[in-house]
Amino acid sequence: MSYPHLDAYSRLLREAHEAAATGRSWSEPPRRLITASWQRSLAAGIDPEIKSAPLVYGRSQLKDIRATHPLRPLLPLLTQALSGVAKETGNVMIVTDCDGCVLWREGCPASVRRADQIGLAAGHHWAERSVGTNGMGTALAANRPVHVYSEEHLMRALHLWSCSAAPITDPDSGRIIGCVDVSGRAHTLHPATVALVATTAKLAETQLALRMHERDERLRHRFDSLRGGPGVLLSATGRVISGDPAGDLGGRVHLGEQPQRVPGRRMILRDGTAALLEPFSDGFLLRHTPSTTAPTLTLSFLGVGAPSATFGDADRPLSPRHAEILALLALHPHGLTAEQLTFHLYGDDGNPVTIRAEIHRLRGQLGDAIAAKPYRLTCPVEADFLELRRHLAAGDPRSLARAYTGPLLVRSESPEIRRERHELEAQVRACLLRRGAPEDLWAYAQTLNGRDDYEVLERLTALSPTDPRAAVARARLI
Structure with missing residues (x-):
């Protein structure tokens, strides 16, 4: 809904905020983006009266995280695009990681001092689940550029602030790796700032794509030097670079959260065939094995001891939840949807989003031995x-x-x-x-x-x- 005067919208927001803070229903909710964010924040137990974002990283931890973060090489680019504007208008420029933790901050001394009072500083956590609706946390949650105005913040201490933020996606992994933000006093930050921030995020993604293509070209050159040796060339994130002209692998092979660089790791591909994963330069080579027999998943779930699993020749540590999921998939060989799996695990109180996240983590250990739509085991099970x-x-x-x-x-x-x-x-x-x-x-x-x-x-x-x-x-x- 649009309002002819910002004052009218501010009054609506104040009324809705009071209703949300006291648990009453809203007579007229804010715009859809903000309403959805408030609902997520309240469900996470956010108290609107908190004064500051929590500190999650100390100075020494932050130094190590910054040194290895993929946005570090692009910091001069981001600073050049936004820092000058932020300083001229009395605002601050922020760069976060994928979870909303502030890694870098730029701004004039006066705005930096004001930002310190609310934890808008390096090492502080600005995800929605920590501080509720805000530019950085909501941009990461919604995966889109957002402008959060004054009373749209759920945290009352932020009502003097407005912020424009946009997520940055790594073209190599396809995952959000951070967020860029400009925050300032509500009367100094124009809503159109979000367009500038979104353009800066796209510029960063373009630079990441150029660097990715340069890495691919170097890796492809080394691969070609093998003179036609068999195998599919993968990036370090599992993206197919060469060797799969028919697209049978779908453009990407799931390698898990942190793929191990060990020779001869056996994998089950999406078509059920077996392959060996070999480290190759900065990426991997995937070689089909002569046998198409998948390794066996062995489950020991009876008795009072800790449940255990073996996949092929390797033991796989299991959390209690992962053991339950594997037991249910073994009991239902034709597969279960996310909704069915949720019901079997939690009853009527479950959330399929939680199950999808658990399956994603479990596939990090078992790879494509767990197929989707519906979720099912594709390997022999004992x-x-x-x-x-x-x-x-x-x-x-x-x-x-x-x-x-x-x-x-x-x-x-x-x-x-x-x-x-x-x-x-x-x-x-x-x-x-x-x-x-x-x-x-x-x-x-x-x-x-x-x-x-x-x-x-x-x-x-x-x-x-x-x-x-x-x-x-x-x-x-x-």
């Missing part, structure tokens, strides 16, 4: 709980007793995994009580739930009085 199901179907108590070492992911609160855990437990117990030999019942009595199972222990007390298993059973029944 799991102790799936083997248990097969023994139950066969009705073999001896094999069942050997295979069952305890409940499935005993600490999981996922509704679907709890249902599967209880079902497996009930079936194993029923089969062993109905058909199990004393050895099978004794094996079950060593598990978490079997230790105090009254009926199982009663059966064992019927053994010979000289049998030590009978004595243990009697002692547990006391």
